[in-house]
Amino acid sequence: MTTELRVLSQPDWDRWFDGILRAFGEVEPGERELYRGLTELERSIAAWDGEQIVGSASTLSFRMTVPGGAAVPSAALSMVHVSATHRRRGILRAMMRRQLEDVRAAGNEPLAILTASEPHIYGRFGYGMATRQLDADIDTTHVTLRVPPASDGIRLRTAADADSVRDECESVYARRVTARPGMLLRAPGWERYPLLDVPEDRDGATALACVLAEDESGEVRGYARYAVKSDWDDHHVARGSVLLRDLEALDTASYGALWRYLFGIDLMPVLKVRGRPVDDPWLHMIGDNVRRCRPHWRDSLFLRPVDVGAALEARTYSSPIDVVLEVEDGFCPWNAGRWRLSGDARGATCERTQDAADLALSVRELGAAYLGGTTLRVLSQAGRVDELREGSLSAASGASSASWGSITSRSTRCAPAGS
Template identity: 40%
Template sequence: MTLTLRTLTADELAPFQRVVNSAFLLDSAEDRLERWRGLFEPERHRGVFDGDELIGGGGIQTRDITLPGAGPHPVAAVTGVAVLPGHRRRGVLTRVMRAQLHGLHEEGREAIAALWASEAAIYPRFGYGLAAEFTRLEIPRGARFHPGASVGEDRVREVPREEAMPFARAVYEDVRPGRTGWLSRTDAAWDHQFADAEHDRDGLTAYRFALHPEGYAVYRVKPDWQERGPRNELHLREIAARTDEAYAALYRYLLDLDMVGELKSYTAADDPVVHLLEDSRLALRGRSDSLWVRVVDVDRALAQRRYGSDVDVVLEVADGFCPWNAGRWRFAVKDGVATVQRVDDAPDVVLDVQALGAAYLGGTKLTTLARAQRVSEVTEGALKALSHAFSGDREPHCPEVF
């Protein structure tokens, strides 16, 4: 039977969620469906149908993302991309991706799209590049800070959820504009990220909330009582602070909690806590991919962020999936601000749109991509200058899966 693609309606959230649950091998839960309702933008979700049966689809959340040096800008936060088992290898995913990206271009909406990939081999073929990573961090209880580290005089206290959440939201909004990769959050997004039903806990306790006058930390505990005493695991969900001293104070509080054996978290690749420690080897670290970025419109996207140094080069961009991006572009930066114009001049650097997306947030270096044979230098010195301009002051990080 011929497959058809169309925009979903508000009444089709339940069948769409069933597709997602089936594809990701999840059990259905009524409260999860209601939680999704606040995030579901039917006009931004496309479904593929085999006859009357919804067999796949994907959606977009309307969010802002903090860009290097430029604060929050719109991003198409791609979510819920799924195809029913038994209907794969039929071009369903390709149709959804093409509808999303071509629609964004035609409507002139977000200049970039971003997603978390369930499998890293899927999305590069649609032009997404690995733009950010996170660190799996493990630190033993009681790990000491270096002698010069200050945690100030303000106390950290634990409070109930209803008291903590308004304060956490205020801190997050204060901090977000300066944190590359952080997303805006609606009320529904906050509820979703900190959902605390039994099936959300994965065997851990309910969320606990630690507040400092200038920051907050949210965590769960995995009970582990051994013969020699408790070795509970503290799973840090999110930490944010307006000042470095408050950040240190929150970590100090968590690392000093009684009956804890180890703190575990998924954090920014350049989380300064590693350098707060007197013995940095106590912090075991492993890295993995987080955000994948797709440049929808080269000229609009590159002009939105700010850059670390002046540069003037011609880029030759390959983009088979979104052909309007293909060609040569003069990319000139003066005092951090870029202008991007289509030209016929000879190229200085040759790359594809996947490499451009990977470098976009400043975390993946173009010089690294060149060593991986994904970027080619034509004019000597152009690549180094371009890579330096793209590099950010801090690693991009997205503290939530969407």
């Protein structure tokens, strides 16, 4: 490799970001300035070939909720690209190694995370698919929504300008973060990201709107951000769509009221839902006509431990666990070896040991199972985890699974993408 990796400097940001745009597509001026403000220069890398920038990678500082409710510092990999003129020269591998070594050297982020435009890339660097997201196109003319009776006591208030109620929405989001592993606490500046609404990108839809759910005292208990897109068939029959951007609620009544509102918008027989949890409660409010919702899931957040011991100690376990893990990590060899994990719902320890291993797995499988959405038992059935001591798999799998599903919506993406 003849290229040189350098920390990004402010004067080079525009050239650096131009390379990302060539890889991912153009953005509008408002988006560009938002990304400029969110980029952490000292954690961003430019790959140089002479005077030309031919690759990029950036680390963003987040805290992510893990099983047990702790907000764990996590290094979010983003803005990764290699110029088409410089493929297969080891540039991506060098940037990935540099990023993980820098995170390890800093010593305060036991996890690395990303969302991927090309998810097949990251397994070889130790990332496992830790969360999935649910998308659906709900035919509201044939799907009946049944909300809790308490939803009748919720007052809804619309705001045509979503930015005007940003603080109220952020207050709800901040209270929701600890409820679901995989959600990201928003650092200052990131509250603007879910409000990105460039007119040129709307494809005929309206500007982003917001509806708030309030209780009898006037306290905001939930919100939904959405747009609508009108459409008519040849017989002038409405076939428009409601485009849900994100929705959060603090209680069942507010949650139900918001979904009922979205289902009832006139002339919009389709509700397009993206980036929802795979166990989203609306799935159980619609009766048995789920096929009319066309649900499907796709990959969302990818995760890898940067420090196996610290990562496994950072979360809790639903039942007592005492297991020795033989971990393989060819890309970050400091993680390789045997680790004894002991803990329960109150906390955990994970330390090096010479004791015989109970389970053998790679760091990629640890990442996939870390948030609890995928179990070690399922990974074992796929041939990715080996049980070396009989009975250890069942105990470890049950203790490390979570009662929550997993979410990564646009409001929590590591923008613009991992790669």
